[in-house]
Amino acid sequence: MNKKILYFVLIAAISVLPFIILNVSLLDIIFSVPSLFSFLFDNFFPPNWNALDGNFIIVRNTILFAIVGTCISALLAFFLGILISEYFNPFVPIRLLARFFVSFLRNVPIIIFASILVFIFGIGPLIGVIALVLGGVGFLARSYANNMDELAQSKLEALKSTGASYFQIIFHGLFPAFTPAWLNWTLFAFEINIRISAVLGMVGAGGLGLLIQANLDLRNFRRAMALIILLMAIVLIVEFFVNKLRERLEKGLPYVPIIAFIIVIFFISASALNLNFQTFIQRLSNAPRILAHFAIFDFSVAPELLAALFTSILLGLAGLVLGAVFSFILTFFAAKNTAPSLTIKFSKYELNLNFLPFLIKGAIALLRAIPSLVIILMIIASLGFGYIAAVLGIAFSSLGYLTKAFIASVEEQEEAKIEALKSTGASHIQVIYHGILPAVSSVFWRWISLRLEFNISDSISLGVVGAGGIGMLLARAIRQSNFSYIATGVFIIFIAMFILELIIDKLRN
Amino acid sequence: MLLKIKNLSKTYDSKNYALRDVSFNVSEGEFIAVVGLSGAGKSTFIRCINRLVPFSEGEIFFNGENLHNANRYSLKKIRSKIGMVFQHHNLIEQTTVLSNVLHGRLGETSFIRSALGLYRKEDKEEAYKLLKTVGLYDYKDKKAKTLSGGQMQRVGICRALMQKPKLLLADEPIASLDPVSAETVMETMKAVNEKTNLTIIVNLHQVDFAKKYASRIIGMKAGKIFFDGTPKSLTEDIIKEIYS
Ligand SMILES: Nc1ncnc2c1ncn2[C@@H]1O[C@H](COP(=O)(O)OP(=O)(O)O)[C@@H](O)[C@H]1O
Numbered sequence A: 001m002n003k004k005i006l007y008f009v010l011i012a013a014i015s016v017l018p019f020i021i022l023n024v025s026l027l028d029i030i031f032s033v034p035s036l037f038s039f040l041f042d043n044f045f046p047p048n049w050n051a052l053d054g055n056f057i058i059v060r061n062t063i064l065f066a067i068v069g070t071c072i073s074a075l076l077a078f079f080l081g082i083l084i085s086e087y088f089n090p091f092v093p094i095r096l097l098a099r100f101f102v103s104f105l106r107n108v109p110i111i112i113f114a115s116i117l118v119f120i121f122g123i124g125p126l127i128g129v130i131a132l133v134l135g136g137v138g139f140l141a142r143s144y145a146n147n148m149d150e151l152a153q154s155k156l157e158a159l160k161s162t163g164a165s166y167f168q169i170i171f172h173g174l175f176p177a178f179t180p181a182w183l184n185w186t187l188f189a190f191e192i193n194i195r196i197s198a199v200l201g202m203v204g205a206g207g208l209g210l211l212i213q214a215n216l217d218l219r220n221f222r223r224a225m226a227l228i229i230l231l232m233a234i235v236l237i238v239e240f241f242v243n244k245l246r247e248r249l250e251k252g253l254p255y256v257p258i259i260a261f262i263i264v265i266f267f268i269s270a271s272a273l274n275l276n277f278q279t280f281i282q283r284l285s286n287a288p289r290i291l292a293h294f295a296i297f298d299f300s301v302a303p304e305l306l307a308a309l310f311t312s313i314l315l316g317l318a319g320l321v322l323g324a325v326f327s328f329i330l331t332f333f334a335a336k337n338t339a340p341s342l343t344i345k346f347s348k349y350e351l352n353l354n355f356l357p358f359l360i361k362g363a364i365a366l367l368r369a370i371p372s373l374v375i376i377l378m379i380i381a382s383l384g385f386g387y388i389a390a391v392l393g394i395a396f397s398s399l400g401y402l403t404k405a406f407i408a409s410v411e412e413q414e415e416a417k418i419e420a421l422k423s424t425g426a427s428h429i430q431v432i433y434h435g436i437l438p439a440v441s442s443v444f445w446r447w448i449s450l451r452l453e454f455n456i457s458d459s460i461s462l463g464v465v466g467a468g469g470i471g472m473l474l475a476r477a478i479r480q481s482n483f484s485y486i487a488t489g490v491f492i493i494f495i496a497m498f499i500l501e502l503i504i505d506k507l508r509n
Numbered sequence B: 001m002l003l004k005i006k007n008l009s010k011t012y013d014s015k016n017y018a019l020r021d022v023s024f025n026v027s028e029g030e031f032i033a034v035v036g037l038s039g040a041g042k043s044t045f046i047r048c049i050n051r052l053v054p055f056s057e058g059e060i061f062f063n064g065e066n067l068h069n070a071n072r073y074s075l076k077k078i079r080s081k082i083g084m085v086f087q088h089h090n091l092i093e094q095t096t097v098l099s100n101v102l103h104g105r106l107g108e109t110s111f112i113r114s115a116l117g118l119y120r121k122e123d124k125e126e127a128y129k130l131l132k133t134v135g136l137y138d139y140k141d142k143k144a145k146t147l148s149g150g151q152m153q154r155v156g157i158c159r160a161l162m163q164k165p166k167l168l169l170a171d172e173p174i175a176s177l178d179p180v181s182a183e184t185v186m187e188t189m190k191a192v193n194e195k196t197n198l199t200i201i202v203n204l205h206q207v208d209f210a211k212k213y214a215s216r217i218i219g220m221k222a223g224k225i226f227f228d229g230t231p232k233s234l235t236e237d238i239i240k241e242i243y244s
């Protein structure tokens, strides 16, 4: 009981502190929501569909970036996964080096990579693909490696006992056993990449994001809205097909034709993007020379960077708190096994509110289809720069992410347990509190901690598009080609994110 | 008459009837076993009695109250007087054994009190007493998921008894237990029935258990009552008919 109170106080303190330190009042944030919505409705609607004219190539490229980037990173991450895996790579120094590299890729926000890559590869589609590959490898290699190690412990032991060689185990054991997980993670990465691909445009990769940002900057809100709706449609359609594919795979669709199909799509997309391999090699040969500029740290600017990083972290945390609280409430109105059967009675008239879960789920699906940076830009455009806009933006993207995850966990709960509590005469809220919460709370915390990493990455990136925090300092340094400043900033971000990851991993266990 | 059921019918899909025109009465203190093939309608029948499943036609009177007319509030009151035990015990496994038993008081406890764990003192003492009678008092602070299947089922019975019910419903309470635990669970229910005169209706698919413990057996077949009588009058021939 005492432990419970201690946790409660601790969580309450962590939730409240960011608001106090940032000096933003919760009430101000909540009261700005109505004005945000009225601004959006007045200025963003109806969308001006003319914005889509003549932009076919840009839209197409946004999709192609995601396809090409995901495929290349799936391949590279497979090899890196083997290098990271404890079972497949017994050479500790190489393993640690690979781990360090992947952790670096994972922990530096992709939009920062992209803006630095411009120094090496210049503006253009190459940046988009390379940034997606780097981010994808960071995400996938770790997931792959975890999966490979699990397989090694369960299935591959048997193969080893037959006396198979290392490469035989990889070829006859790992390949077939790992393929389902490989495809699954890769499809997941593709869904993420389609959103990132749209955002990368903002830092010079060209693409939908650049168009959206330009229109928001010029306050052509109706044009921007048309592009945003297009982006949402693309994301939703992609998700729809990926889900269909997943269902089919689960039902036993063979993997080989699917992989062959993906390879064909990859080559078609790559050639349509007109990626010039020679240019890539040529530019890459310049890379060591350019990267050498970054080899000098300037720790005199560290205090300034650290303070800005602290602000970024607080913004991410504040957005998380708001998002999590509202997702928590929405979840129980939207999950099909906890939604109250509400009817409002006005003397003779009855209004049945059973459509509520459907409505909430629909709104959440739409919200999730917009990349978080675009949400944040829309809110900044409506409310002006400032912490309120930043926190709200992060809160809305957390809301979309967490509500979906929460609902899925709640709906997984067995109807039987709910039934058992109902049969004691418990009220609706008692059934939720005593029957469902104990079962889902640890999963909820896991999702929240996962989201914290995303949020901080988002809040750093959001500085790059101009909203304060460490990202803004970095964006300025990038414009001024202040290499040692950039290097120091990236280093600080990496270390901070790395520590955060360690803490969260510890907490999870 | 504790329970009066008149012309009860239930359909889930408005085509096939899970229950068809079922009528019968239960007096206080009876120990009734309902037997029948899987799919015969036993679970549906037992769930209609506390309206976990809303029934389509007919009437159920519990303790003189008409279930059909009960609004949300009176339904909760009625449910709190009917304890229920399930095949898969349906405990909340992440919480302690004691909390699971105390869940039986939720219908009589306000949300604020139950959320803060402020159950009444006499409720806690009752919970201790029940756990002692089933031999699980020493486990009271353990997480429910650490218990064995038979132990969990006994906790499930404590939760139901905690409601101070007038009627105890049990839906295949021993179907997923080993023979020894099954005997213990049935013994526990029999003891409660004899000591406190609590009325019990239990779904079973093992006829031998029904014959050994029940004072009255109901055989269901395709949603209808096919047999209703004492264990003695349930002959081999009738059993064959029920299970064909
Ligand atoms: N929730 C439900 N939805 C639709 N049909 C159901 C449901 N529960 C039971 N049924 C149907 O009702 C009939 C009786 O089932 P049930 O009451 O579970 O029988 P028993 O408990 O004797 O096995 C079966 O045909 C079953 O398919």
Ligand SMILES: [Mg+2]
Binding pocket: B039, B042, B043, B044, B172
């Ligand atoms: Mg059944």
